[in-house]
Amino acid sequence: MTDVKKYTFKDFASDQEVRWCPGCDDYVILRAVQKALPEIGRKKEDVVFISGIGCSSRFPYYMNTYGVHSIHGRAAAVATGTKLANPDLSVWVITGDGDALAIGGNHTIHAIRRNVDMNVILFNNEIYGLTKGQFSPTSLLGQKTKTSPFGNTQPPFNPGELAIGAHARFFARISGNKPKELSAMFIQAEQFKGLSFIEVLQNCVIFNDGAFDKFNSKETRPDNQVYVEHGKKMIFGHDNNKGLRLNGLKLEVVTIGENGVTEDDILVHDAHEPDPTLHFMLTRMENPIVTGVIRAVEDMSFDERFVGQMEERIAAGKGVTFDSLVESGETYTL
Amino acid sequence: MSNNFSQKSSSELDSVVIRFAGDSGDGMQLTGTQFADTSALMGNDIATFPNYPSEIRAPQGSLFGVSGFQVQVASQDISTPGDDLDMLVAMNPAALKTNLPDLAPGKMLLVDTDAFTPKNLKKAGYETNPLEDGSLEPYRLIAAPMTSSTKAALLDLGMDTKSMDRSKNMFTLGMIYWIYGRSMDHTIEFFQKKFKKKPIVIEANTRALKAGNVYAENLELIATTYQVRPAQLKKGKYRIIMGNQATAWGFIAAAKKANKELFLGSYPITPASDILHELVKHPEFRVKSFQAEDEIAGVASTIGASFAGDLAITTTSGPGLALKGEAIGLAMITEMPMVIVNVQRGGPSTGMPTKTEQSDLMQAMYGRNGESPVIVVAAHSPSHCFDMAFEASKLALEHMTPVILMTDGYIANGSEPWLIKKLADLPTITTNIAKNPEGWTPYTRDKDSLAREWAYPGMEGFEHRVGGLEKNVQTGNVNMQPMNHEEMVKLRAEKVKRVENYIPDLEVEGAQEGDLLVVGWGGTYGALHTAVQSAFGVGKKVGLAHFNYINPMPKNTAEVLKKFKKIVVCELNAGQFYKILLAEHPGHNYFKYNKVQGLPFTIQELMNRFDQVIAAEKVVNV
Numbered sequence: 001m002t003d004v005k006k007y008t009f010k011d012f013a014s015d016q017e018v019r020w021c022p023g024c025d026d027y028v029i030l031r032a033v034q035k036a037l038p039e040i041g042r043k044k045e046d047v048v049f050i051s052g053i054g055c056s057s058r059f060p061y062y063m064n065t066y067g068v069h070s071i072h073g074r075a076a077a078v079a080t081g082t083k084l085a086n087p088d089l090s091v092w093v094i095t096g097d098g099d100a101l102a103i104g105g106n107h108t109i110h111a112i113r114r115n116v117d118m119n120v121i122l123f124n125n126e127i128y129g130l131t132k133g134q135f136s137p138t139s140l141l142g143q144k145t146k147t148s149p150f151g152n153t154q155p156p157f158n159p160g161e162l163a164i165g166a167h168a169r170f171f172a173r174i175s176g177n178k179p180k181e182l183s184a185m186f187i188q189a190e191q192f193k194g195l196s197f198i199e200v201l202q203n204c205v206i207f208n209d210g211a212f213d214k215f216n217s218k219e220t221r222p223d224n225q226v227y228v229e230h231g232k233k234m235i236f237g238h239d240n241n242k243g244l245r246l247n248g249l250k251l252e253v254v255t256i257g258e259n260g261v262t263e264d265d266i267l268v269h270d271a272h273e274p275d276p277t278l279h280f281m282l283t284r285m286e287n288p289i290v291t292g293v294i295r296a297v298e299d300m301s302f303d304e305r306f307v308g309q310m311e312e313r314i315a316a317g318k319g320v321t322f323d324s325l326v327e328s329g330e331t332y333t334l
Numbered sequence: 335m336s337n338n339f340s341q342k343s344s345s346e347l348d349s350v351v352i353r354f355a356g357d358s359g360d361g362m363q364l365t366g367t368q369f370a371d372t373s374a375l376m377g378n379d380i381a382t383f384p385n386y387p388s389e390i391r392a393p394q395g396s397l398f399g400v401s402g403f404q405v406q407v408a409s410q411d412i413s414t415p416g417d418d419l420d421m422l423v424a425m426n427p428a429a430l431k432t433n434l435p436d437l438a439p440g441k442m443l444l445v446d447t448d449a450f451t452p453k454n455l456k457k458a459g460y461e462t463n464p465l466e467d468g469s470l471e472p473y474r475l476i477a478a479p480m481t482s483s484t485k486a487a488l489l490d491l492g493m494d495t496k497s498m499d500r501s502k503n504m505f506t507l508g509m510i511y512w513i514y515g516r517s518m519d520h521t522i523e524f525f526q527k528k529f530k531k532k533p534i535v536i537e538a539n540t541r542a543l544k545a546g547n548v549y550a551e552n553l554e555l556i557a558t559t560y561q562v563r564p565a566q567l568k569k570g571k572y573r574i575i576m577g578n579q580a581t582a583w584g585f586i587a588a589a590k591k592a593n594k595e596l597f598l599g600s601y602p603i604t605p606a607s608d609i610l611h612e613l614v615k616h617p618e619f620r621v622k623s624f625q626a627e628d629e630i631a632g633v634a635s636t637i638g639a640s641f642a643g644d645l646a647i648t649t650t651s652g653p654g655l656a657l658k659g660e661a662i663g664l665a666m667i668t669e670m671p672m673v674i675v676n677v678q679r680g681g682p683s684t685g686m687p688t689k690t691e692q693s694d695l696m697q698a699m700y701g702r703n704g705e706s707p708v709i710v711v712a713a714h715s716p717s718h719c720f721d722m723a724f725e726a727s728k729l730a731l732e733h734m735t736p737v738i739l740m741t742d743g744y745i746a747n748g749s750e751p752w753l754i755k756k757l758a759d760l761p762t763i764t765t766n767i768a769k770n771p772e773g774w775t776p777y778t779r780d781k782d783s784l785a786r787e788w789a790y791p792g793m794e795g796f797e798h799r800v801g802g803l804e805k806n807v808q809t810g811n812v813n814m815q816p817m818n819h820e821e822m823v824k825l826r827a828e829k830v831k832r833v834e835n836y837i838p839d840l841e842v843e844g845a846q847e848g849d850l851l852v853v854g855w856g857g858t859y860g861a862l863h864t865a866v867q868s869a870f871g872v873g874k875k876v877g878l879a880h881f882n883y884i885n886p887m888p889k890n891t892a893e894v895l896k897k898f899k900k901i902v903v904c905e906l907n908a909g910q911f912y913k914i915l916l917a918e919h920p921g922h923n924y925f926k927y928n929k930v931q932g933l934p935f936t937i938q939e940l941m942n943r944f945d946q947v948i949a950a951e952k953v954v955n956v
């Protein structure tokens with residue numbers, strides 16, 4: 001983009017007081033987005049944040065860009081209309097696990113399938129925050145919540161599996177407590193053409209505190225989280241000596257230097273591989289979990305196809321006017 | 335009016351009503367359309383009404399697979415496809431069985447004898463053959479072997495039987511053209527255009543048409559032929575237009591006039607899909623038609639497009655409107671300009687998808703949570719759909735609010751001549767786009783209309799957020815103070831109310847004061863207009879007030895209502911506008927007349943009801 005002002009993160013903060021609970025990861029994500037935006041080279045007036053309903057969906061009010069706080073579950077559909085109306089915009093969808101995967105599940109999978117060029121940030125706290133603690137479609141089996149006092153009996157969705165199943169071209173998972181990692185991820189997502197789906201593991205301090213402690217805390221993260229990067233080996237661990245390798249049709253964790261395993265045995269991450277099989281397996285890993293850009297496969301975006309077809313028809317229909325339309329076909333004069 | 339036309343000479347008629355009935359596969363819609371188009375070209379006024387089964391391909395010969403197409407052609411201005419048939423065309427026993435009750439004794443009945451086989455008779459539930467058992471004696475029966483005569487005419491073309499049979503409807507049409515003195519030229523030209531790449535089909539249809547024509551000429555049974563003279567329609571260039579097509583074009587015109595791109599977010603549903611089908615054909619006008627995953631996504635994408643600065647619309651029918659309710663509330667509170675078209679069909683629930691009804695009025699008016707007034711307007715005939723789609727867009731853009739446009743299956747699928755409008759003939763549309771970012775808020779309003787200023791992404795200095803939470807009356811920021819909320823509720827209502835200052839007065843047809851004011855809205859106009867004209871014509875003090883604007887109502891409504899002793903509100907529902915009038919304009923002597931059969935009013939039943947109400951001592955409601 002030409003003539004884009006040099007912004008700082010402050011340019012993207014609105015004058016509204018932020019009203020999340022103290023300690024909520026939503027603050028971290030907000031700041032990470034505000035820090036990413038000066039780096040993406042877009043004018044402020046060309047950026048739109050569209051959300052549904054939920055704690056997370058308050059997000060657009062805090063951004064000094066264009067924004068819509070829409071209705072529960074429908075952000076992806078609203079955003080699709082915005083993008084088709086003006087494909088030059090940078091469109092961001094802010095949504096929660098209830099918003100995107102329960103009430104808005106239909107819109108989520110169809111936006112992914114169509115590959116609308118926008119960035120969807122899923123704030124996955126595995127709970128309904130705004131309505132005060134009911135289980136969500138990502139809450140764990142057995143999890144005790146307001147609506148599951150004896151333990152949740154509904155098995156959860158894995159957002160990665162769902163997204164890749166719906167043909168996501170870009171899927172990333174990331175911790176909600178790492179501002180720098182988050183900012184870098186948002187920049188990557190914006191630069192990817194097509195729909196980027198980012199699942200943020202977001203801690204809700206009030207209703208589901210510690211849900212991700214087993215992979216997100218300083219102590220647990222090294223051994224329980226693999227941050228994958230395209231072209232790099234999937235190595236992790238306190239001592240940087242663990243890795244993932246393929247054993248038949250399963251991924252397994254191995255230790256370099258044990259049982260004859262060498263670094264050469266460790267898989268190199270290929271986020272650009274069109275075949276989703278391995279990406280699918282990575283999203284399913286439970287210990288360690290896999291974070292980073294798991295899948296990034298370039299494809300034409302929906303808006304590109306849509307506008308392309310329109311431009312073709314405009315070129316083919318040169319000279320067509322409203323007056324010629326109403327006089328086309330059969331007319332008669334009295 | 336068809337039911338008491340006068341025969342000026344032995345062969346001249348003021349109007350003719352024909353119903354073409356046959357199997358879904360018999361091409362009755364096409365046959366009827368050709369008769370209508372030819373008549374329009376010969377200068378007649380026309381009105382048509384298709385009546386199809388909801389099954390796509392019902393079993394051949396079955397009663398529920400019968401498809402019908404009714405057309406009235408006339409030498410005067412008409413506005414309905416007619417009550418009473420002058421001719422019924424029945425291509426098989428099932429079509430005869432289902433349609434004969436609508437044919438009065440003495441009227442013409444045209445049947446294809448070849449279709450009256452034992453198998454078809456049985457499928458239609460006939461124990462004896464009506465062609466032989468004398469039951470058709472009261473009618474002027476013209477029984478012709480249409481299928482076999484068509485075959486005989488096409489024999490040397492080397493086509494298979496099935497293909498030959500496909501032309502039999504043109505044989506029928508040829509007969510009817512002779513009986514009513516219509517030229518075959520237009521239809522032959524139509525074949526030549528439509529089947530350009532299939533010369534054999536052109537030849538087959540042309541031969542069948544001509545063979546039917548000659549057959550009728552030689553048939554002694556047909557002693558007289560008839561003429562319908564050209565109508566005294568306004569001079570100018572016409573085309574035949576269907577309601578849904580007119581709606582689609584009205585939006586294209588509005589977008590051009592407003593200098594906006596048109597966005598449609600929609601999900602297919604009968605009888606609204608044809609608007610989508612029409613608009614997807616026109617990306618060359620920068621029309622962006624998006625078939626969404628459901629109605630909610632349809633309306634949600636429309637909101638997103640409106641936020642981004644397009645003239646955005648969504649089209650649906652009753653069940654879809656129910657799904658859109660919550661989002662329309664969002665559009666209402668965010669004061670986003672958009673049009674929601676509801677092509678009504680028989681309800682409740684899935685109801686009767688291919689039949690007409692006016693039973694979504696309450697849903698359009700009140701079918702949302704919270705205090706959520708929107709503009710509600712209605713179209714009253716196929717070509718009027720053009721005007722109201724345009725008007726709905728103009729109101730949405732100039733007043734920054736969602737507008738619900740009500741049409742119905744009857745006018746959406748019906749057709750009539752349309753005096754073609756050019757872009758230059760249409761009113762201007764003035765969008766209120768923000769210009770000065772200094773101190774601007776999204777709730778900066780026009781002091782007269784109260785419409786807020788429109789700013790959208792891409793406009794520097796106007797970055798703002800809108801949403802479904804209540805907002806401060808000045809800044810638009812989230813605000814839940816009690817008095818602020820009440821003020822906002824009143825402000826939004828007042829904004830819609832003030833639209834009355836921008837819409838035309840209610841016009842009264844027929845008597846301007848007197849005994850009975852007939853009140854209607856939407857697609858019943860044709861029947862109400864014809865019935866009121868007839869009553870007024872014989873000296874009754876009956877007037878018609880037909881509402882194109884329902885919310886808000888025209889400013890002079892109270893004045894009109896008080897000029898009549900009695901008011902009868904006629905609707906194809908159980909009394910919805912009646913209830914609204916009772917609430918908004920109390921104190922009148924209201925009666926109602928309701929029909930909920932999936933069918934339009936007939937003129938006769940309306941006239942009977944007018945007499946009954948005029949004579950009534952106290953309120954009797956049907």
Ligand SMILES: Cc1ncc(C[n+]2csc(CCOP(=O)(O)OP(=O)(O)O)c2C)c(N)n1
Pocket residue numbers: 053054055056057072095096097098099100123125127128129130131136
């Ligand atoms: C139609 C509708 N149904 C229900 C609600 C109530 N509701 C608001 S947010 C929400 C769930 C939010 O959970 P999530 O999407 O996970 O967001 P979080 O608050 O956790 O960020 C519910 C059920 C609503 N606002 N609208």
Ligand code: SF4
Pocket residue numbers: 019020021023024025026055056125129130203204205206207
């Ligand atoms: S309830 Fe949970 S998700 Fe919502 S703001 Fe508080 S901590 Fe954050």
Ligand SMILES: [Mg+2]
Pocket residue numbers: 054096097098123124125126127128129136
């Ligand atoms: Mg949540």
